[in-house]
Amino acid sequence: xxxxxxxxxxVVAELFNMGIxxxxxxxxxxxxxxxxxxxPKVIFLSRRKAAKQISEQGxxxxxxxxxxxxxxxxxxxxxxxxxxxxxxxxxALMQQNAPMAEFTSLEEEVLVEVGNVIINACLGxxxxxxxxxxxxxxxxxxxxxxxxxxxxxxxxxxxxxxxHIDFALKDQDIQGFFVLRVDVGSVESLVARIEECMxxx
Amino acid sequence: MNARNRxxxxxxxxxxxxxxxxxxxxxxxxxxxxxxxxxSARVMLxxxxxxxxxxxxxxxxxxxxxxxxxxxxxxxxxxVSIEQALDKGMAGMLSPGLHRHxxxxxxxxxxxxxxxRLHQMVTVKPVSITDGPRHCLIQIRDVSASVSRxxxxxEQASSLSHLMVKLGENELRLRTILENIHxxxxxxxADGVINSVNAAAEKLFRKKSDRLVGMTLIQLIPDIILPSAxxxxxxxxxxxxxxxxxxGEGVVLRAGDIPCAVSYVLSELWxxxxxxxxxxxxxxxxxxxxxxxxxxxxxxxALTDLPNRVLFRDRLEHALARVRRxxxxxxxxFLDLDRFKNINDVxxxxxxxxxxxxxxxxxxxxxxxxxxxxxxxxxxxxIIQSALKSExxxxxxxxKIGEALAxxxxxxxxxxxxxxxxxxxxxxxxxxxxxxxxxxxxxxAMYQAKGGxxxxxxxxxxxxxxxxxxxxxxxxxCAGPCSSKSYDFTTSRSLMWPVIVSPRxxxxxxxxxxxxxxxxxxxLLRWLRKAV
Numbered sequence: 001x002x003x004x005x006x007x008x009x010x011v012v013a014e015l016f017n018m019g020i021x022x023x024x025x026x027x028x029x030x031x032x033x034x035x036x037x038x039x040p041k042v043i044f045l046s047r048r049k050a051a052k053q054i055s056e057q058g059x060x061x062x063x064x065x066x067x068x069x070x071x072x073x074x075x076x077x078x079x080x081x082x083x084x085x086x087x088x089x090x091x092a093l094m095q096q097n098a099p100m101a102e103f104t105s106l107e108e109e110v111l112v113e114v115g116n117v118i119i120n121a122c123l124g125x126x127x128x129x130x131x132x133x134x135x136x137x138x139x140x141x142x143x144x145x146x147x148x149x150x151x152x153x154x155x156x157x158x159x160x161x162x163x164h165i166d167f168a169l170k171d172q173d174i175q176g177f178f179v180l181r182v183d184v185g186s187v188e189s190l191v192a193r194i195e196e197c198m199x200x201x
Numbered sequence: 202m203n204a205r206n207r208x209x210x211x212x213x214x215x216x217x218x219x220x221x222x223x224x225x226x227x228x229x230x231x232x233x234x235x236x237x238x239x240x241s242a243r244v245m246l247x248x249x250x251x252x253x254x255x256x257x258x259x260x261x262x263x264x265x266x267x268x269x270x271x272x273x274x275x276x277x278x279x280x281v282s283i284e285q286a287l288d289k290g291m292a293g294m295l296s297p298g299l300h301r302h303x304x305x306x307x308x309x310x311x312x313x314x315x316x317x318r319l320h321q322m323v324t325v326k327p328v329s330i331t332d333g334p335r336h337c338l339i340q341i342r343d344v345s346a347s348v349s350r351x352x353x354x355x356e357q358a359s360s361l362s363h364l365m366v367k368l369g370e371n372e373l374r375l376r377t378i379l380e381n382i383h384x385x386x387x388x389x390x391a392d393g394v395i396n397s398v399n400a401a402a403e404k405l406f407r408k409k410s411d412r413l414v415g416m417t418l419i420q421l422i423p424d425i426i427l428p429s430a431x432x433x434x435x436x437x438x439x440x441x442x443x444x445x446x447x448x449g450e451g452v453v454l455r456a457g458d459i460p461c462a463v464s465y466v467l468s469e470l471w472x473x474x475x476x477x478x479x480x481x482x483x484x485x486x487x488x489x490x491x492x493x494x495x496x497x498x499x500x501x502x503a504l505t506d507l508p509n510r511v512l513f514r515d516r517l518e519h520a521l522a523r524v525r526r527x528x529x530x531x532x533x534x535f536l537d538l539d540r541f542k543n544i545n546d547v548x549x550x551x552x553x554x555x556x557x558x559x560x561x562x563x564x565x566x567x568x569x570x571x572x573x574x575x576x577x578x579x580x581x582x583x584i585i586q587s588a589l590k591s592e593x594x595x596x597x598x599x600x601k602i603g604e605a606l607a608x609x610x611x612x613x614x615x616x617x618x619x620x621x622x623x624x625x626x627x628x629x630x631x632x633x634x635x636x637x638x639x640x641x642x643x644x645x646a647m648y649q650a651k652g653g654x655x656x657x658x659x660x661x662x663x664x665x666x667x668x669x670x671x672x673x674x675x676x677x678x679c680a681g682p683c684s685s686k687s688y689d690f691t692t693s694r695s696l697m698w699p700v701i702v703s704p705r706x707x708x709x710x711x712x713x714x715x716x717x718x719x720x721x722x723x724x725l726l727r728w729l730r731k732a733v
Contacts, residue, residue: 120285
């Protein structure tokens with residue numbers, strides 16, 4: 001399968017950073033509170049490794065948001081949080097004091113909207129810069145163990161693109177993971193588009 | 202019309218698509234709000250639900266820009282989502298948790314007056330018709346019921362969590378109180394198996410709680426009796442009132458088999474329908490020791506540790522009763538030390554006290570285990586000789602005591618000599634004789650001996666011998682720890698340990714002390730003669 005060259009990887013990372021910046025603005029407006037997001041690095045790794053890495057950092061029980069995307073680049077975008085941390089995040093966004101032990105539908109929907117904002121911002125930036133449309137579906141909530149959430153229809157050795165996202169709000173530091181599950185063709189298409197853009201620069 | 206009466210659809214021509222009219226009717230009657238915007242964000246579809254809750258008729262809405270219908274939507278997240286859908290083909294959603302009322306929609310006119318909007322869940326989807334321009338479908342769900350239900354749940358959860366905190370605090374407070382109670386507290390199940398203990402119980406039994414838990418109350422307090430379930434079948438509150446309590450004292454074995462006196466109170470409890478026992482245990486070993494000390498102070502002479510007058514009287518009563526009941530013979534001996542006052546005056550009270558202690562030891566050494574030697578006060582002692590085999594036994598003891606006390610006492614480097622005067626009375630079960638009378642007889646006999654007026658002839662030689670020795674001792678005592686033998690002996694009439702035996706078989710003699718020879722039994726006289 002195609003791999004991104006260092007330069008290309010830097011471009012992708014920069015694009016996602018821009019997307020995260022725009023998501024931060026959107027979230028700040030929504031919540032009326034200082035929300036700070038940062039995406040320190042973008043890495044390509046196998047789905048198996050991604051699941052292992054996420055489990056090691058946040059436990060195997062996770063909650064997240066999923067959106068399918070299509071266009072010049074296609075796949076599934078997932079925003080994943082350790083379950084407890086996702087409750088803390090929602091609680092902080094809803095300005096509640098005591099987090100519940102479990103998600104209610106209201107809280108699920110808040111997390112879905114936050115995921116929607118971030119995923120759309122990132123993919124929107126990518127689409128703007130690459131000049132190719134990327135369409136997304138209505139986001140959905142997902143929860144379960146890390147491996148099954150990440151699996152989808154992809155093979156364990158398939159590549160995923162993973163971003164660590166740090167949320168800082170109300171003295172809380174919550175780490176989430178932005179994961180793009182993409183197939184070989186999709187990555188090749190992305191690589192080709194990036195090359196074209198770089199040549200055009 | 203029910204399913205059976207419905208005409209069946211022709212099987213040869215299955216319906217594969219809805220006509221435009223039916224689709225429109227479905228959208229129009231849908232229980233969610235549907236708005237379709239064209240690429241320039243003008244309303245193409247405005248269904249009945251929207252008409253009902255927005256107060257804007259379909260005719261008025263169609264063809265209008267959404268921001269002209271709802272001017273306040275500009276620059277909101279909803280507006281941004283619509284733009285994203287139309288411009289970029291990206292779907293969005295607005296959660297009721299973060300955007301409760303994106304559209305000004307009201308369930309009733311009164312809600313509208315009160316500005317009470319519906320809680321909404323909004324999804325914004327790009328709708329692309331093949332090769333045509335992109336449209337935007339906005340769907341709005343009324344989630345007021347679920348928001349209010351969740352609000353209630355959240356309040357309940359919050360109350361519950363508050364209650365849990367309070368419960369936790371209460372438990373902590375109770376636990377703290379329990380841990381600081383001086384008495385040991387143990388809770389057991391109905392079989393007496395302990396399931397919790399406090400720190401005082403750990404301290405009392407000298408076992409850690411993990412060792413105490415699982416043991417039974419009976420293992421720890423062997424004397425305890427668990428009451429039977431008398432309160433079975435009654436309500437908990439009533440049972441708590443009626444719960445039997447039993448209390449008692451016992452000895453428990455601490456770790457290392459060290460005995461410890463305890464008092465305990467056992468109460469039956471009914472908690473959550475389960476029968477339990479609450480056992481409080483108090484270490485009373487210090488109290489017992491204190492009681493024993495008080496009892497000893499009340500019955501024993503502090504200086505000599507001999508029974509005092511009170512205990513002597515008590516023992517005398519018992520001894521008298523035993524002789525009256527079982528027959529036999531007993532003797533009561535009254536004894537004091539000659540010239541004790543002088544010893545006190547010359548050597549001081551401290552040495553006098555030491556002498557009394559030493560005399561007590563020798564008296565105890567002379568008597569049997571079953572006899573009672575008591576100090577009645579000052580230098581007066583009394584002895585109960587129970588179960589005497591013969592009258593002779595009393596005189597033998599008097600002799601023995603005389604010998605013992607005639608030996609010098611070495612007290613703080615001083616050699617002290619003393620001698621006793623002894624009066625004896627015997628008792629063989631005469632009806633009506635009281636302990637007081639018996640003691641008085643012995644007392645009078647002792648004074649008779651001390652006075653020397655009524656001493657039988659047979660005692661004379663012996664008396665003189667004893668007097669002589671005793672006087673040597675006395676002079677030595679006065680001179681202090683000196684072994685000089687050059688003292689001039691006087692022939693004073695002080696009698697050192699003559700024995701007067703009170704009459705017991707001649708009642709007419711009581712009250713007037715006759716000559717001892719008149720009433721001494723012949724066997725005793727024979728023995729005395731032989732001895733001298």
